[in-house]
Amino acid sequence: MSLVPRTLLKNYSQDNLKPLELSEKSSFASTDFSSPQSASLNVSVTSNPLKIVGRVGKIPNLFGFANVDVDTLRTMDKFRALPHESQMDLRHEDSHRLCRQGTNAWVTLHKGVLTSGNILGALGFKEAHVVSKIGLHGECASHEDLIRAVMVMREHASSSSSSSQCTGEEEGEDDARERNDAIVRAYNEGLVRKKEELNLDASYDDNIDHDDDDDEEEVNLSASDDEEEEDGDDDEEKFFPPIKSNEGLFHFDFSSATPLDILRASMDTHHSIKKSPSKRKTNNAKKGSKKQKQKKTKQQQKAKQLKKKKQQRALREARELVDDQPFGGTLGLTRLGFCRLKAREGEQSVRLAWGNTAEAGALAQLLNDFPNVEEIHEVGLCRVSKDVLLKYEEICGCKLPPLGASPDAIALIHSNDDDNVVERVVVEVKNRSPFYRTQNGYYRVGDPPLPKSIPAYHVPQVQLEMVSANASSCLLCMRNVTRGTSVFRVKRDEEYLKQMFRVIGRLYENYCLKSDTKTPPENWLANDPIHAALVRKTRDIAQNAELVTVLEPGIDENGEAFDPFLDEYATLAQ
Secondary structure (H helix, E strand, O other): OOOHHHHHHHHOOOOOOOOOOOOOOOHHHHOOOOOOOOOHHHOOOOOOOOOOOOOEEOOEOOOOOOOOOHHHHHOOOOEEOOOOHHHOOOOOHHHHHHOOOOOHHHHHOOOOOEOOOOHHHHOOOOOOOOHHHHOOOHHHOOOHHHHHHHHHHHHHHOOHHHOOOOHHHHHHHHHHHHHHHHHHHHHHHHHHHHHHHHHHHHHHHHHHHHHHHHHHHHHOOOHHHHHHHHHHHHOOOOOOOEEEOOOOOEEEOOOOOOHHHHHHHHHOHHHHHHOOHHHHHHHHHHHHHHHHHHHHHHHHHHHHHHHHHHHHHHHHHHHHHHOOOOOOOOOOOOHHHHHHHHHHHOHHHHHHHHHHHOHHHHHHHHHHHOOOEEEEEOOOOEEOOHHHHHHHHHHHOOOOOOEEEOOOEEEEEEOOOOOOOEEEEEEEEEEEOOEEEOOOOOEEEOOOOOOOOOOHHHHHHHHHHHHHOOOOEEEEEEEEOOOEEEEEEEEOOHHHHHHHHHHHHHHHHHHOOOOOOOOOOOOOOOOOHHHHHHHHHHHHHHHOOEEEEEEOOOOOOOOOOOOOEOHHHHHHHO
16 A cells, blocks of 8 residues: 555645745646646547436436445545544644535634635625626626625634644644544545455355346246256166077166166066066156246246346335435435425526535546546645745735635645656536526536636635645646536646735735724725736636646446436335
8 A cells, every 4th residue: 555645644734834936846747647638738628418418307316427425435446535523633723624524513613714715705806896807797796705704804803812822732733633644544444444345245246146147047948958957867767678688588788877776676677677668758758747847937936036136126226326314414305305405496506516416426537537646635624824824924914814725635646757756736626517497497408518718716716725735736627527527737826826815914904903893895906906916817827727638428338427317216216
């Protein structure tokens, strides 16, 4: 087993992290992806639509794409999962990265932290005069996003006086880090053992299925084969006719007989003299007919058993798809109930739900199909360390609030030039929903094209994720389940981070640290040249993002990506 995970866990501490200098070269830049689509300018973003395009239904399958869920993803090779948050020591900021996303503990850790979810509002990018410039629709304009970001930062400002730590707490942090790392390693080792046990059980079940197949072949035996088998059984009891010698005496030829045959012939005179071969053959024919009937009855019973097993197997597969167990603690709903609820709420709710449920499938595809992936790590809330914050405060000349981000994963990319060079890269997945609601209330599977570039409004998020996770690059996966996945690489831009933090610092100092409770006005920084330069820089980074490769849509052996609707399974479950 590679030592990369252990090295990652040791070096993931943000105590010694520092912002990357512009002069530093990224090992990722020299990485050869060994793919025919590796040349950015020559990558085709076109793909043939799948058979599911155009299908219509009432209940969209939000758990499609081979039903790859988070639990399945955690058991995959080269994926390093996080244990339950109850097992972890989350008292220190560095440990927040080890808390699973979506949990109540993870939500609690966001208190007073400006994260990627509020970064657009904090930068004023949701104001009416900016939204169209960064690729958002005019209807997305909202001054409330700016107010919400201010309220988050005020939460920390009110309690900043008690944020100091002593040396004893730092030592306790080191001990907690070691314990957490050991728990993570033990958890993943347990997943490996569990997977091996499941594979053994599966192989046992396969052997049983093979036996069933043999029984099915036996059912299809012809009658001629049965007769030949019965004739073979008759040969086991041989008849030895009497032979008359020249002296008029009768004797028997036992040259091909077994000792048991000789004993039978010597003790039973009827066997040798009075019983004719034709009579014996008639009795064997009756006996064979009886056996044939018994065997036919047995074959019919086996056929019924096989049919019943197939029906049970189909029902079990349907139940696995629908999932009788509650999903994600969402009001105790089953997967089927969850899909029904989102379908009733409307297209926007379906899109948001699809983005969350399809995330694991996108990571699984990246893990299997993207070249040179050493490992992919599950990650929680990555906090920008205090040392890094202080350095940016010195550079920007302003105070900064606590910053953090929760990327979808962290990938370790292996370089072809040097086997020892492994770069930590942030992974961000954007899933586009394939479901569009029609006027009659049904949903139709659409086929939107793959993007040729990334939207500008994703740039602040990925830049904050890179500085939070101490990464030099980001793999931004724009995924369309019917077309495939466009994988872009966005580089960390230190100059952009400085401009972004200056704007955040102005907002934090003017509306959070001061005693008055005034709020920023609408169209904040509308005529500010620094803010205008930040908007232009955002668009430039988006346009210069490198298209690394296009991953084909995942399909099964039948050529389908997934069953797009659960209407039939809903009927079966009832």
